[in-house]
Amino acid sequence: MFTWNDMITFVWAFFLTLPLVAFIHSAGHLFFALLFGGKAKVVLGQGRLLLSLGIFKMRMLYFVDCYSYYEGLKVNNRITQTLVRAGGVIFNLLSIILVNSAISAGYLPKHMFFYQFVYFSVYYIFFDLLPTEYGEGQYSDGKAIWDIWKKGSEEKEKSR
Template sequence: MFTLADIWTFFLAFFLTLPLVTIVHELGHILIARIFGAKIKFAIGTGKHLINIGPLEVKRMYFMEGWCQYRELKYNKVWVHVLIYLSGSLFNLVAILFINYLIYEGVIPVHIFFYQFVYFSVYFIFFSLFPYRNGDGKPSDGQAILDVIRFGKAEDPID
């Protein structure tokens, strides 16, 4: 049952844990795109611009979504685009496995923060790989993978 005592946990989940899961996801796209020579731009959040740090743009509602745009791949192959689109979810999966390993080994405690991090990571993986287009017509990672396999080209931005 949700009570007033749970408000603090709620705020931590949505204003700290969820943005961290988003950052892990976007770092997956960024790392793999950079490995293949892409120039990238990415954002955390939505709404009005808050701050720029290099290629990162942080928006006012930093806790709601993220995106990564890449261009000028040195290795412009279909499988590279597929790997870039998959890499966000792969990073989330690696984070889940790493956290579970650290808990299992007793390095970190069983804690609500880690539970929420894993929960939101599973959520991210599912909805990133589920093929759909959002209200603006932008594809999920899963839809982008299908598009690049079908049509041989990728759409920007990813996520």
């Protein structure tokens, strides 16, 4: 049962863990877009702009959403497009392996924060790979990857 004692756990999950997982996901897209010569940026949150540092922007409601934009891949084929779209999942998966390895090796404690981190990371991986449209021209990376291999290229270059 959820009680007032659980509010601290809820607050760090909602305002720290989930935005961190979302940022790692978008950083994966960013990494591969830059690796293949594209121009890219990451936007953390919605609402009024709070901070802008080069290719990174943080908005007032930083915990609501995170997304990346990229364009103009210099190495642009099905494999590179797939890696850019799968970059978020790859980074989430690597972060799970890193956290679990660090806990197993005794570098990190067994703590609810890391449990939630892995939980939200798995959540991101699962729902991102489902090939689905969210509406208003937004769709999962799984759908984008499907379209890349079915149609030869994706229509839109925005990743969540």
